[in-house]
Amino acid sequence: MVCWLAPEQTAGKEKPFVYTQGQAVLNRAFFPCFDTPAVKCTYSALIQVPDGFTAVMSADTWERRGPHGFFFRMSHPIPSYLVALAIGDLASAEVGPRSRVWAEPCLVEAARQEYDGVIEEFLAAGEKLFGPYVWGRYDVLFMPPSFPFGGMENPCLTFVTPCLLAGDRSLADVIIHEISHSWFGNLVTNANWSEFWLNEGFTMYAQRRISSRLFGAAYTCLEAATGRALLRQHMDATGEEHPLNKLRVKIEPGVDPDDTYNETPYEKGFCFVSYLAHLVGDQDQFDRFLQAYVQEFKFQSILADDLLEFYLEYFPELKQRKVDAIPGFEFDRWLNTPGWPPYLPDLSPGDALMKPAEELAQLWAAPELDMPAIEAVAIGSWKTYQLVYFLDKVLQKSPLPPGNVKKLGELYPKVSGARNAELRLRWGQIVLRNDLQEDFGKVKDFLQSQGKQKYTLPLYRAMMGGSEAARALAKETFAATSAQLHSNVVHYVQQILAPEGS
Numbered sequence: 210m211v212c213w214l215a216p217e218q219t220a221g222k223e224k225p226f227v228y229t230q231g232q233a234v235l236n237r238a239f240f241p242c243f244d245t246p247a248v249k250c251t252y253s254a255l256i257q258v259p260d261g262f263t264a265v266m267s268a269d270t271w272e273r274r275g276p277h278g279f280f281f282r283m284s285h286p287i288p289s290y291l292v293a294l295a296i297g298d299l300a301s302a303e304v305g306p307r308s309r310v311w312a313e314p315c316l317v318e319a320a321r322q323e324y325d326g327v328i329e330e331f332l333a334a335g336e337k338l339f340g341p342y343v344w345g346r347y348d349v350l351f352m353p354p355s356f357p358f359g360g361m362e363n364p365c366l367t368f369v370t371p372c373l374l375a376g377d378r379s380l381a382d383v384i385i386h387e388i389s390h391s392w393f394g395n396l397v398t399n400a401n402w403s404e405f406w407l408n409e410g411f412t413m414y415a416q417r418r419i420s421s422r423l424f425g426a427a428y429t430c431l432e433a434a435t436g437r438a439l440l441r442q443h444m445d446a447t448g449e450e451h452p453l454n455k456l457r458v459k460i461e462p463g464v465d466p467d468d469t470y471n472e473t474p475y476e477k478g479f480c481f482v483s484y485l486a487h488l489v490g491d492q493d494q495f496d497r498f499l500q501a502y503v504q505e506f507k508f509q510s511i512l513a514d515d516l517l518e519f520y521l522e523y524f525p526e527l528k529q530r531k532v533d534a535i536p537g538f539e540f541d542r543w544l545n546t547p548g549w550p551p552y553l554p555d556l557s558p559g560d561a562l563m564k565p566a567e568e569l570a571q572l573w574a575a576p577e578l579d580m581p582a583i584e585a586v587a588i589g590s591w592k593t594y595q596l597v598y599f600l601d602k603v604l605q606k607s608p609l610p611p612g613n614v615k616k617l618g619e620l621y622p623k624v625s626g627a628r629n630a631e632l633r634l635r636w637g638q639i640v641l642r643n644d645l646q647e648d649f650g651k652v653k654d655f656l657q658s659q660g661k662q663k664y665t666l667p668l669y670r671a672m673m674g675g676s677e678a679a680r681a682l683a684k685e686t687f688a689a690t691s692a693q694l695h696s697n698v699v700h701y702v703q704q705i706l707a708p709e710g711s
Contacts, residue, residue: 210229210230210231210235210236210238210239211227211228211229211238211239212227212228212229212230212695213225213227214226214227214228214297214353214355215692217692217693218353218354218355218660218692218693218694218695219297219298219313219353219354219355220312220313220315220316220353220354220371221298221313221314221315223298224261224262224297224298225297226295226296226297226298226353227294227295227296227297228293228294228295228296228297228352228356228368229292229293229294229295230293230358230361231289231290231291231292231293231363232290232291232361233290233402233466233467233469233470234290234402234466235290236289236290236292237289239292239294240292242289242292243289244289244290245288245289245401246288246289246290246398246399246400246401246402246510247288247400247401247510248288248289248510249286249287249288249398249508249509249510250286250287250289251282251283251284251285251286251287252268252282252283252287252292253268253280253281253282253283254266254268254280254281254282254294255274255278255279255280255281256278256279256280256281256294256296257277257278258277258278258279258296259277260276260277261298262296262297262298262299263279263296263297263298263299263300264279264281264294264295264296265279265294265295265296265299265311265348265350265366266279266281266283266292266293266294266295266366267283267287267291267292267293267363267364267365267366268281268282268283268365268366269282269283269284269285269344269345269346269364269365270282270283270284283364283365285343285344285364285508286508287364287395288398288510291362291363291364291395292363293361293363293366293368295350295352295368297313297353298313298314299311299312299313299314299350300312300313300314300317301317301348302317302318302320302321304320304321304324304325304326304327304328304329305325305326305327305328305329305332306329307329307332307345307346307347308324308328308329308332308346308347308348308349309346309348309349310324310348310349310350310351311348311349311350311351311366312350312351312371313351313353316351316371316374317351319374319376320349320351320374323373323374323375323376323378323381324349324381324384327378327381327384328347328349328384328388330423331382331384331385331388331419331423332347332388334419334422334423335388335389335391335392335415335419337422338415338418338419338422338496338499338500339392339393339415339499339500339503340392340500340503340504342391343391343396343507344364344365344391344395345365346365346366347365347367347388347391348365348366348367349366349367349369349384350366350367350368350369351369351370351371351373351374352368352369352370352371353371354371354658354659354660354693355660355693355694355695355698356368356370356371356660356661356695357660357661357662357665357694357695357697357698358370358661358662359372359383359661359663360383360384360386360387361387362387362390362391362394362395364391364395367384367387367388369383369384369387370630370659370661371659372630372659372661372664373630375627375628375629375630376628377628377629379592379593379629380593380629380630380631382420382423382424385416385419385420386412386413386416388419389412389415389416389419390408390412392415392503393407393408393411393412393415393503394408394409394411394412396503396507396508397411397502397503397506397507397509397511398509398510398511399510399511399512400510400511400512401460401512402458402460402466402469403457403458403459403460403469404456404457404512404513405458405466405469405470405474406456406457406473406474406475406477406478406481406513407478407511407512407513407516408474409474409475409478410456410474410475410477410478410479410480410481410482411478411482411499413436413475413476413478413479413482414479414482414483414486415499417429417432417433417479418496420432424592426558426559427558427559427561427562428559428562428592428594428595429558429559430556430557430558430559431556431559431562431563431594431595431598432594433479433554433556433559434556434559434563434598435594435597435598435601436472436475436476436479437476437553437556438601439472439476440472440473440475440476440477442472443471443472443473444472444473444548444549447471449547449548449549450547450548451547452547453468453469453471453473453547454471454473454477454547454548455473455544455545455546455547456473456474456477456478456481456513456543456544456545457513457544457545476550477550479554480550480552480553480554481543481550481552483552483554484538484543484550484551484552484554485520487552487554488524488527488532489524489527498520498523498524501523502516502519502520502523505519506519513544517533517540521533537551538551538552562591562594562595562598563595563598565586565595566591566595566596566598566599566602567598567602568586569583569586569588569599570599570602570603570605570606571602571606572586573603573606573609573613573617574603574606574609574610574613575610576610578613578616583620584620588621588623588624589623593629593631593632596624596632597631597632597635600624600632600635600636600639601635603617603639604635604638604639604642607639607642607643608642608643608644609643614639614640614643614645615645615647618636618645618648624636625648625651626651630655630659630661630664633651633655633664634655634663634664634667634668636648636651637651637652637655637668637671638667638668638671640652641668641671641672641674641675641679642671642675644675644676644678644679646678649678649679649682652668652672652682652686653682653685653686653689655668656668656686656690657686657689657690657693660690660693660694660695660698662695662697662698662701665694665698665702666698666701666702666705669683669687669702669705669706670705672686673705673706683705683706684706687702687706
């Protein structure tokens, strides 16, 4: 799909921007191709652009050709969905020995400050765990604010939301997920979208292995607990028995491959990979297996059967024990039965961070606030996911007794005035659930600053489920921002507003 942005949909608001989004089966609208992940090929492209514009692509060779030309070549075979192009008013800055950030000129310095030195640390940790990084460069393109996704792992050039620019590196580690795709997804790829969990389940596992190495088990388990809560919400909303809640989804007429994008391939997939590690019983041994898996299948597209056959051959003692047929945990059941994962990895190391957050949320829910106890908790040292976990608990307990949320916001300006998008989303939801109208402006400001689907839709749902003033805010904000949103997001917001006759 080729997305054309008017100047008002960009950060600079002066020049138009164009980008492509190939996953899952959209690049057939960009160039003639076998639009299936089963087929991999190299590519080259010559792009001509007008004065004042720069082209970038998911390629390992980039050359200027005259005043208006750019030549690109990808020398490794990739599936068609990973061919990506963006053209706009772009500048770049080096942030490591093999990484640079690209963004509109008004954002490039913020991007450089946020990621200088950080990406190389993540890449080096990934290489120690999973083997060499084969793609040459790892550059990041910060997209215009209307970009509706969190990130797209196009090789050599990940496309990401500008929401990652929190100003304090508090969301820098989100990029670890996209970096992990360099091995799982881009190098070893699901052969069809029925097996999407092979890309995302392994990437979630790899992301959390890197995170454990860099930030420790407690923080990683806390982040994984947040993911598990999202899986629970998703399954409660759709029904556990929904056919899309299988790891191996049947894509038949009427099922869009994009429908497989939900928490199941990510978090249930993570649980299955964790179960395979649990059967091995030794983390170092399983890490070595992951390296061997990448080495065996690199530049190939595979099915779950290929992975599981390789796993059982690699661990002959597990094959002998018939671990693929343990009652209740059969590999076939994992793949083909919808519902909650049969095995959940132990996240108890996260308790050291979760319990203080839960206890603090409980204090804020009390009719009479115990301010000495509240003030004794030093949240200044808490990282993003601990604060997110705390705010999620406050949201669950909302509406709080009158006045409590106002006091909470005053005591924690780091939360109520955050630039961090994950915190802004949750503070907005808390404000709306508690009808704290004096902070409605923060909700509107956040929605005017970005158009990411993950943040935009929950806030519109919260507004429409809130007071009359909140519903009025929804209509007023949408009228002011619809021109800067992606067409898909506009469509979804209109559906949320529709019951009110908008």
